[in-house]
Amino acid sequence: MTDSSPKLLEIVPLLEAIVGERNILLHPESYLYDETPKPVRPEAERNVVVVRPASTEEVSRILRLANERGIPVFVRGGGTGLSGGAIPTRPGIVMSMERMSRIVEIDEQNLVAVCEAGVTLRQLLEAVEKVPGLSxxxxxxxxxxxxxxxxxxxxGGARAVKYGVMRNYVLGLEVVLPSGDVLSLGGKVIKNVTGYDLMHLIIGSEGTLCVITKAILRLIPEPGATYxxxxxxxxxxxxxxxxxxxxRSGVVPLALEYMDIEAVRAGERVTGKKWPYSGGKAHLMIIVDGGTEDELMHKSEVIERVARRHGALDVLVGVGRREQRDILEIRSLIYEGLKEETIEVLDVSVPIGSIAEFVERCQDEAERLGIKVLHFGHAGDGNVHQQVLRWGFEGDEWVESYSKFKEFAFGLARELGGYITAEHGIGMVKKEDMARTMPETALTLMRAIKRVFDPNNILNxxxxxxx
Amino acid sequence: MTDSSPKLLEIVPLLEAIVGERNILLHPESYLYDETPKPVRPEAERNVVVVRPASTEEVSRILRLANERGIPVFVRGGGTGLSGGAIPTRPGIVMSMERMSRIVEIDEQNLVAVCEAGVTLRQLLEAVEKVPGLSxxxxxxxxxxxxxxxxxxxxGGARAVKYGVMRNYVLGLEVVLPSGDVLSLGGKVIKNVTGYDLMHLIIGSEGTLCVITKAILRLIPEPGATYxxxxxxxxxxxxxxxxxxxxRSGVVPLALEYMDIEAVRAGERVTGKKWPYSGGKAHLMIIVDGGTEDELMHKSEVIERVARRHGALDVLVGVGRREQRDILEIRSLIYEGLKEETIEVLDVSVPIGSIAEFVERCQDEAERLGIKVLHFGHAGDGNVHQQVLRWGFEGDEWVESYSKFKEFAFGLARELGGYITAEHGIGMVKKEDMARTMPETALTLMRAIKRVFDPNNILNxxxxxxx
Structure with missing residues (x-):
């Protein structure tokens, strides 16, 4: 804590009694920000106590305490968000889930993994990898x-085309309400229509309804090799x-990514690697998976035929592991490599058939406004990423052009029947954009639901x- | 209407002004019940007005009127439910969606179908069949x-193992709230994390939160042939x-059904057809799909190897269309054929690995209680159907044994981490069972959410x- 808020100081000993002294941090430096680009992220409130619970019981006691005293709680996971969802913006408690990092079980009989909330994606992938046949x-x-x-x-992510988003893999959740009540939803079951689906309401609610302490996740058979x-x-x-x-060719790719040539070039610069084709304004990068070489070849051929019919300049099939890894690296490191030069990464969702119109009109608008925007993203599910760069601007000069561009892109997405965020979330960064672009009837329902779960408005x- | 309720009589002319005289029915005989077995279904309230709106606008005006006057509204679809969800149980309005039966579009570019709520599954399947490559x-x-x-x-249904349940195909909804407000949720987009997911909350809410007037559904490439x-x-x-x-063999079947031999026998009697194998106490019926004969043969072989390793008495592969249709018919007509002799069809959901224990313990309990229960169901997703028959009982003699059996089955499902309904829903029939088996914290949240959407409690x- 940088200054002394009597309300906060008062609860420090009470929090210590719950999690132990070692798990209270009063100098929260590394718990203040997430991966949201600096130019657009909100200023973090430094007058916060970081608490690191180790169990559902501790989470429950912390929430009950905070709720009784009306103290805000900001739940923090891996801090990898791009919308400022983990940034504390008021004096209060930052609840870091890092100690709840136990993989409770990999249940091979039921094809599920049970994880505490603080388990990282890497940990989960490693644990599942050890079980033959599951992924x-x-x-x-x-x-x-x-x-x-x-x-x-x-x-979401690139594999959503074939395998869907997180929602499709969550079978059960354990959550703690602001009241401290612990609730188990779903379970190791695939189908369940018993009452309203609170679990599906909580998925995507960005820590504003309750704290997730455990998840039961569905595993599926290994997809096999890729081209x-x-x-x-x-x-x-x-x-x-x-x-x-x-x-609709019958081949469902694992990933179906669009990249404009500017994005490809940026990826090449960042990685020092060479993209397999140097010409062309617009590139598709497609990953197919399959159990046999025959299946992979068949899928590649079907896609090649379709692509050539639509004017593809060439079709390059990466078969070797290293070759494929290089291509993926160029695609994956665009954001990371350009982070320091990035104003924001937008991630609108539009109907698949409207991606071309969206990208082309945004490209024109960006040019008109003199602002550099790289277009790439998950074309297979209508999710376009727009990395807006500060190239050519000094200091804060970008602000006006950028806000005009964002307004244009969000307006166009809505006009085309889309939404302002496909996978990055609202967080702090798009809060006002959501209020502006969503009908009042929907907002009114959402606010009332928030009050049902969190009547004292302590969560995020x-x-x-x-x- | 069988007797005159002043409140209801008053609104008849107002409803006529909305939908026209022809679309008001005062003798509601064919609108009172659904497919719920007679022994367990509630008595329908006959003092109801049937209204058949033709547009979202009309639905909105009807709801606004009902809401202002506190008149219950029972929304009715195809009347195929098994839990009494469509049965009016209080004097009020039965709103039949049958006239909202327009397929608005099959959008090939975006791979979606847009339907009004009253479109039947048959209509949709026929419309999609006409589009090459889509399903x-x-x-x-x-x-x-x-x-x-x-x-x-x-x-849900049998194909959920590979293709998931309805939730996985709903991209957008148009709904009308009791206030008459029309709300569009989702759209022709695959990913969307803008705010709380009201759409996923409404899916499965059984007409108690709002009236669905339109749905945007995802289409996928045709699955090909089957064995x-x-x-x-x-x-x-x-x-x-x-x-x-x-x-986990890597082969994901289209359907993976369990049937005990009693259920097989019943299906044979109903259809007059012969199941391909006469011995064995427990049968699996598995459908695989694929683009080529090679793929189908490969999948069948993988399954055969696994099955033989686990003690299969034989593996019979139905390849011909007629042969496959006969097998499916025996499975499908168990319920239909025994409807008149059925007390109820339970459909608990348990973890896949617990199906055997659930079925065996229920079989023992049924024997102990002297009640006939056929076990079959969607083993691939842990959904067990239990068709309870009145065989051996006169009149109402079954009541005590049946309620003991149900309590046992529901208790065991919960003990094994399952739920009382996987796909049939709560409706009227399982209302008390839900209240009894669900934690109070969850019920309290659900009741509060109901009040948010429907403060005057007019919907169902x-x-x-x-x-």
């Missing part, structure tokens, strides 16, 4: 993300028109939904 | 079910132990959640 398919990016955060944000195809086109429209045709106040 | 995979049974009802009940395998075992335990092994009052 956990979602891969929403940074592997230091924690399961609780992945669920709270309904994380990675790179398919360049002359225009965005041609590349994007190919996408629904591929999706100021984020997503203010009651 | 709508869920098949929850009776094709006269309507889309609105399928969504409101999060319907149907019949695999007999000597014991339930052996059959069920095979299930997770098949699921007396069902699922009473606020």
């Amino acid at each position: 956990f398919p979602p891969h929403p990016g940074d592997e230091s993300a924690q399961i609780g955060g992945l669920v709270a944000n309904n994380a 990675t195809l790179v398919i360049p086109f002359d225009t965005t429209a041609e590349a994007i028109r190919t996408v629904p045709e591929i999706l 106040p100021g984020k997503v939904i203010d009651p | 709508f995979p869920p098949h929850p049974g009776d094709e006269s079910a309507q889309i609105g009802g399928l969504v409101a009940n999060n319907a 149907t395998l019949v695999i007999p075992f000597d014991t339930t335990a052996e059959a069920i132990r095979t299930v997770p092994e098949i699921l 009052p007396g069902k699922v959640i009473d606020p």
